[in-house]
Amino acid sequence: MNILILAERKKKVQNLINALSKSRNTTYLRLSKLVLVSKKNRTRIKAFGTELDEYDAIYIHARTSLSQFIEPLLEEIEQIGSYTNIKKGSYYIGENEPYLSVVLTQAGIPTPNSISTGSVKNVESIAKKIKYPLIIKTFYSKKLQQVLLVNTPRELKLFIKSIKTEIDGFLIREFIKGDIISSAVIGEKIFSVKRKYVEANSKEIEEGKKHKLNQKEKEIILKTLKVVGYDVARIDLVKGKVIRVEPIIPFEEFSEVYKNQIELQLAKHLTQKATEHEANKIIPYDFLGIRKFLSKTFFAPMIKHLNKMWRDKK
Incomplete structure (x- = not known):
């Protein structure tokens, strides 16, 4: 059973690595060691020093702002069938806070009243639909630029006049004390x-x-x-x-x-998921480890296809 930890910085996941390493074959890999390779209308992931399909569980610890990199990685993990803590498409939702708010609201999940707009001209009129005080968040290319607590319409006008940088999105949300x-x-x-x-x-x-x-x-x-x-x-x-x-x-x-209860629980969770994947990945043609050997040759695409067929059948 093999578990891979992917993170931007090892320090952030060191206790988790320690918890897993006591009893499991765990590898840490910095996200910067992964490379996106585009070929024939498809983006693939290349990992230096390891192959993703060797792992039964892959834990990703990364900011949603890295969605353009993480989402192709999730697609690759889905292809090999390993467990990961994120579903494909979730980072695209998470990186866009106004869209995330819409997704949650449509699903019937209670959220603060909020409205988004792409134009500063609409901010004052939209703000009238929500009671003060307000939280205003500004975005540029989906990236959060500023968060401001606005208590009165006058403060809102002053804020609008003070805008000097380029902004292409506003999220106006009620402030709940x-x-x-x-x-x-x-x-x-x-x-x-x-x-x-x-x-x-x-x-x-x-x-x-x-x-x-x-x-x-x-x-x-x-x-x-x-x-x-x-x-x-x-x-x-x-x-x-x-x-x-x-x-x-x-x-x-x-x-x-x-204390370290959360890392211990996550280690237990990853171990369970890895065990489940390992139990289901044994395939008829994997005699004496020949699948792993062939996966490093030009037969690799065929091996991945057979793996997928076997998982679908299971």
């Missing part, structure tokens, strides 16, 4: 921290306390996970409404409250 519940979600296992709201500011996760979710909160979190397409994520709630969804769990922030 209340304690924030930040949850690290792994499959159906949830670790939650309640952060106090004090004078327009919320404490950091490491300053919060363990929180026991009620049934409705659990249902909202798990439904959000399913709708977006993550199997591992950080989800924040305020008064039962989803205000944040990210595919990265900030382990170091949660560790102040949960």
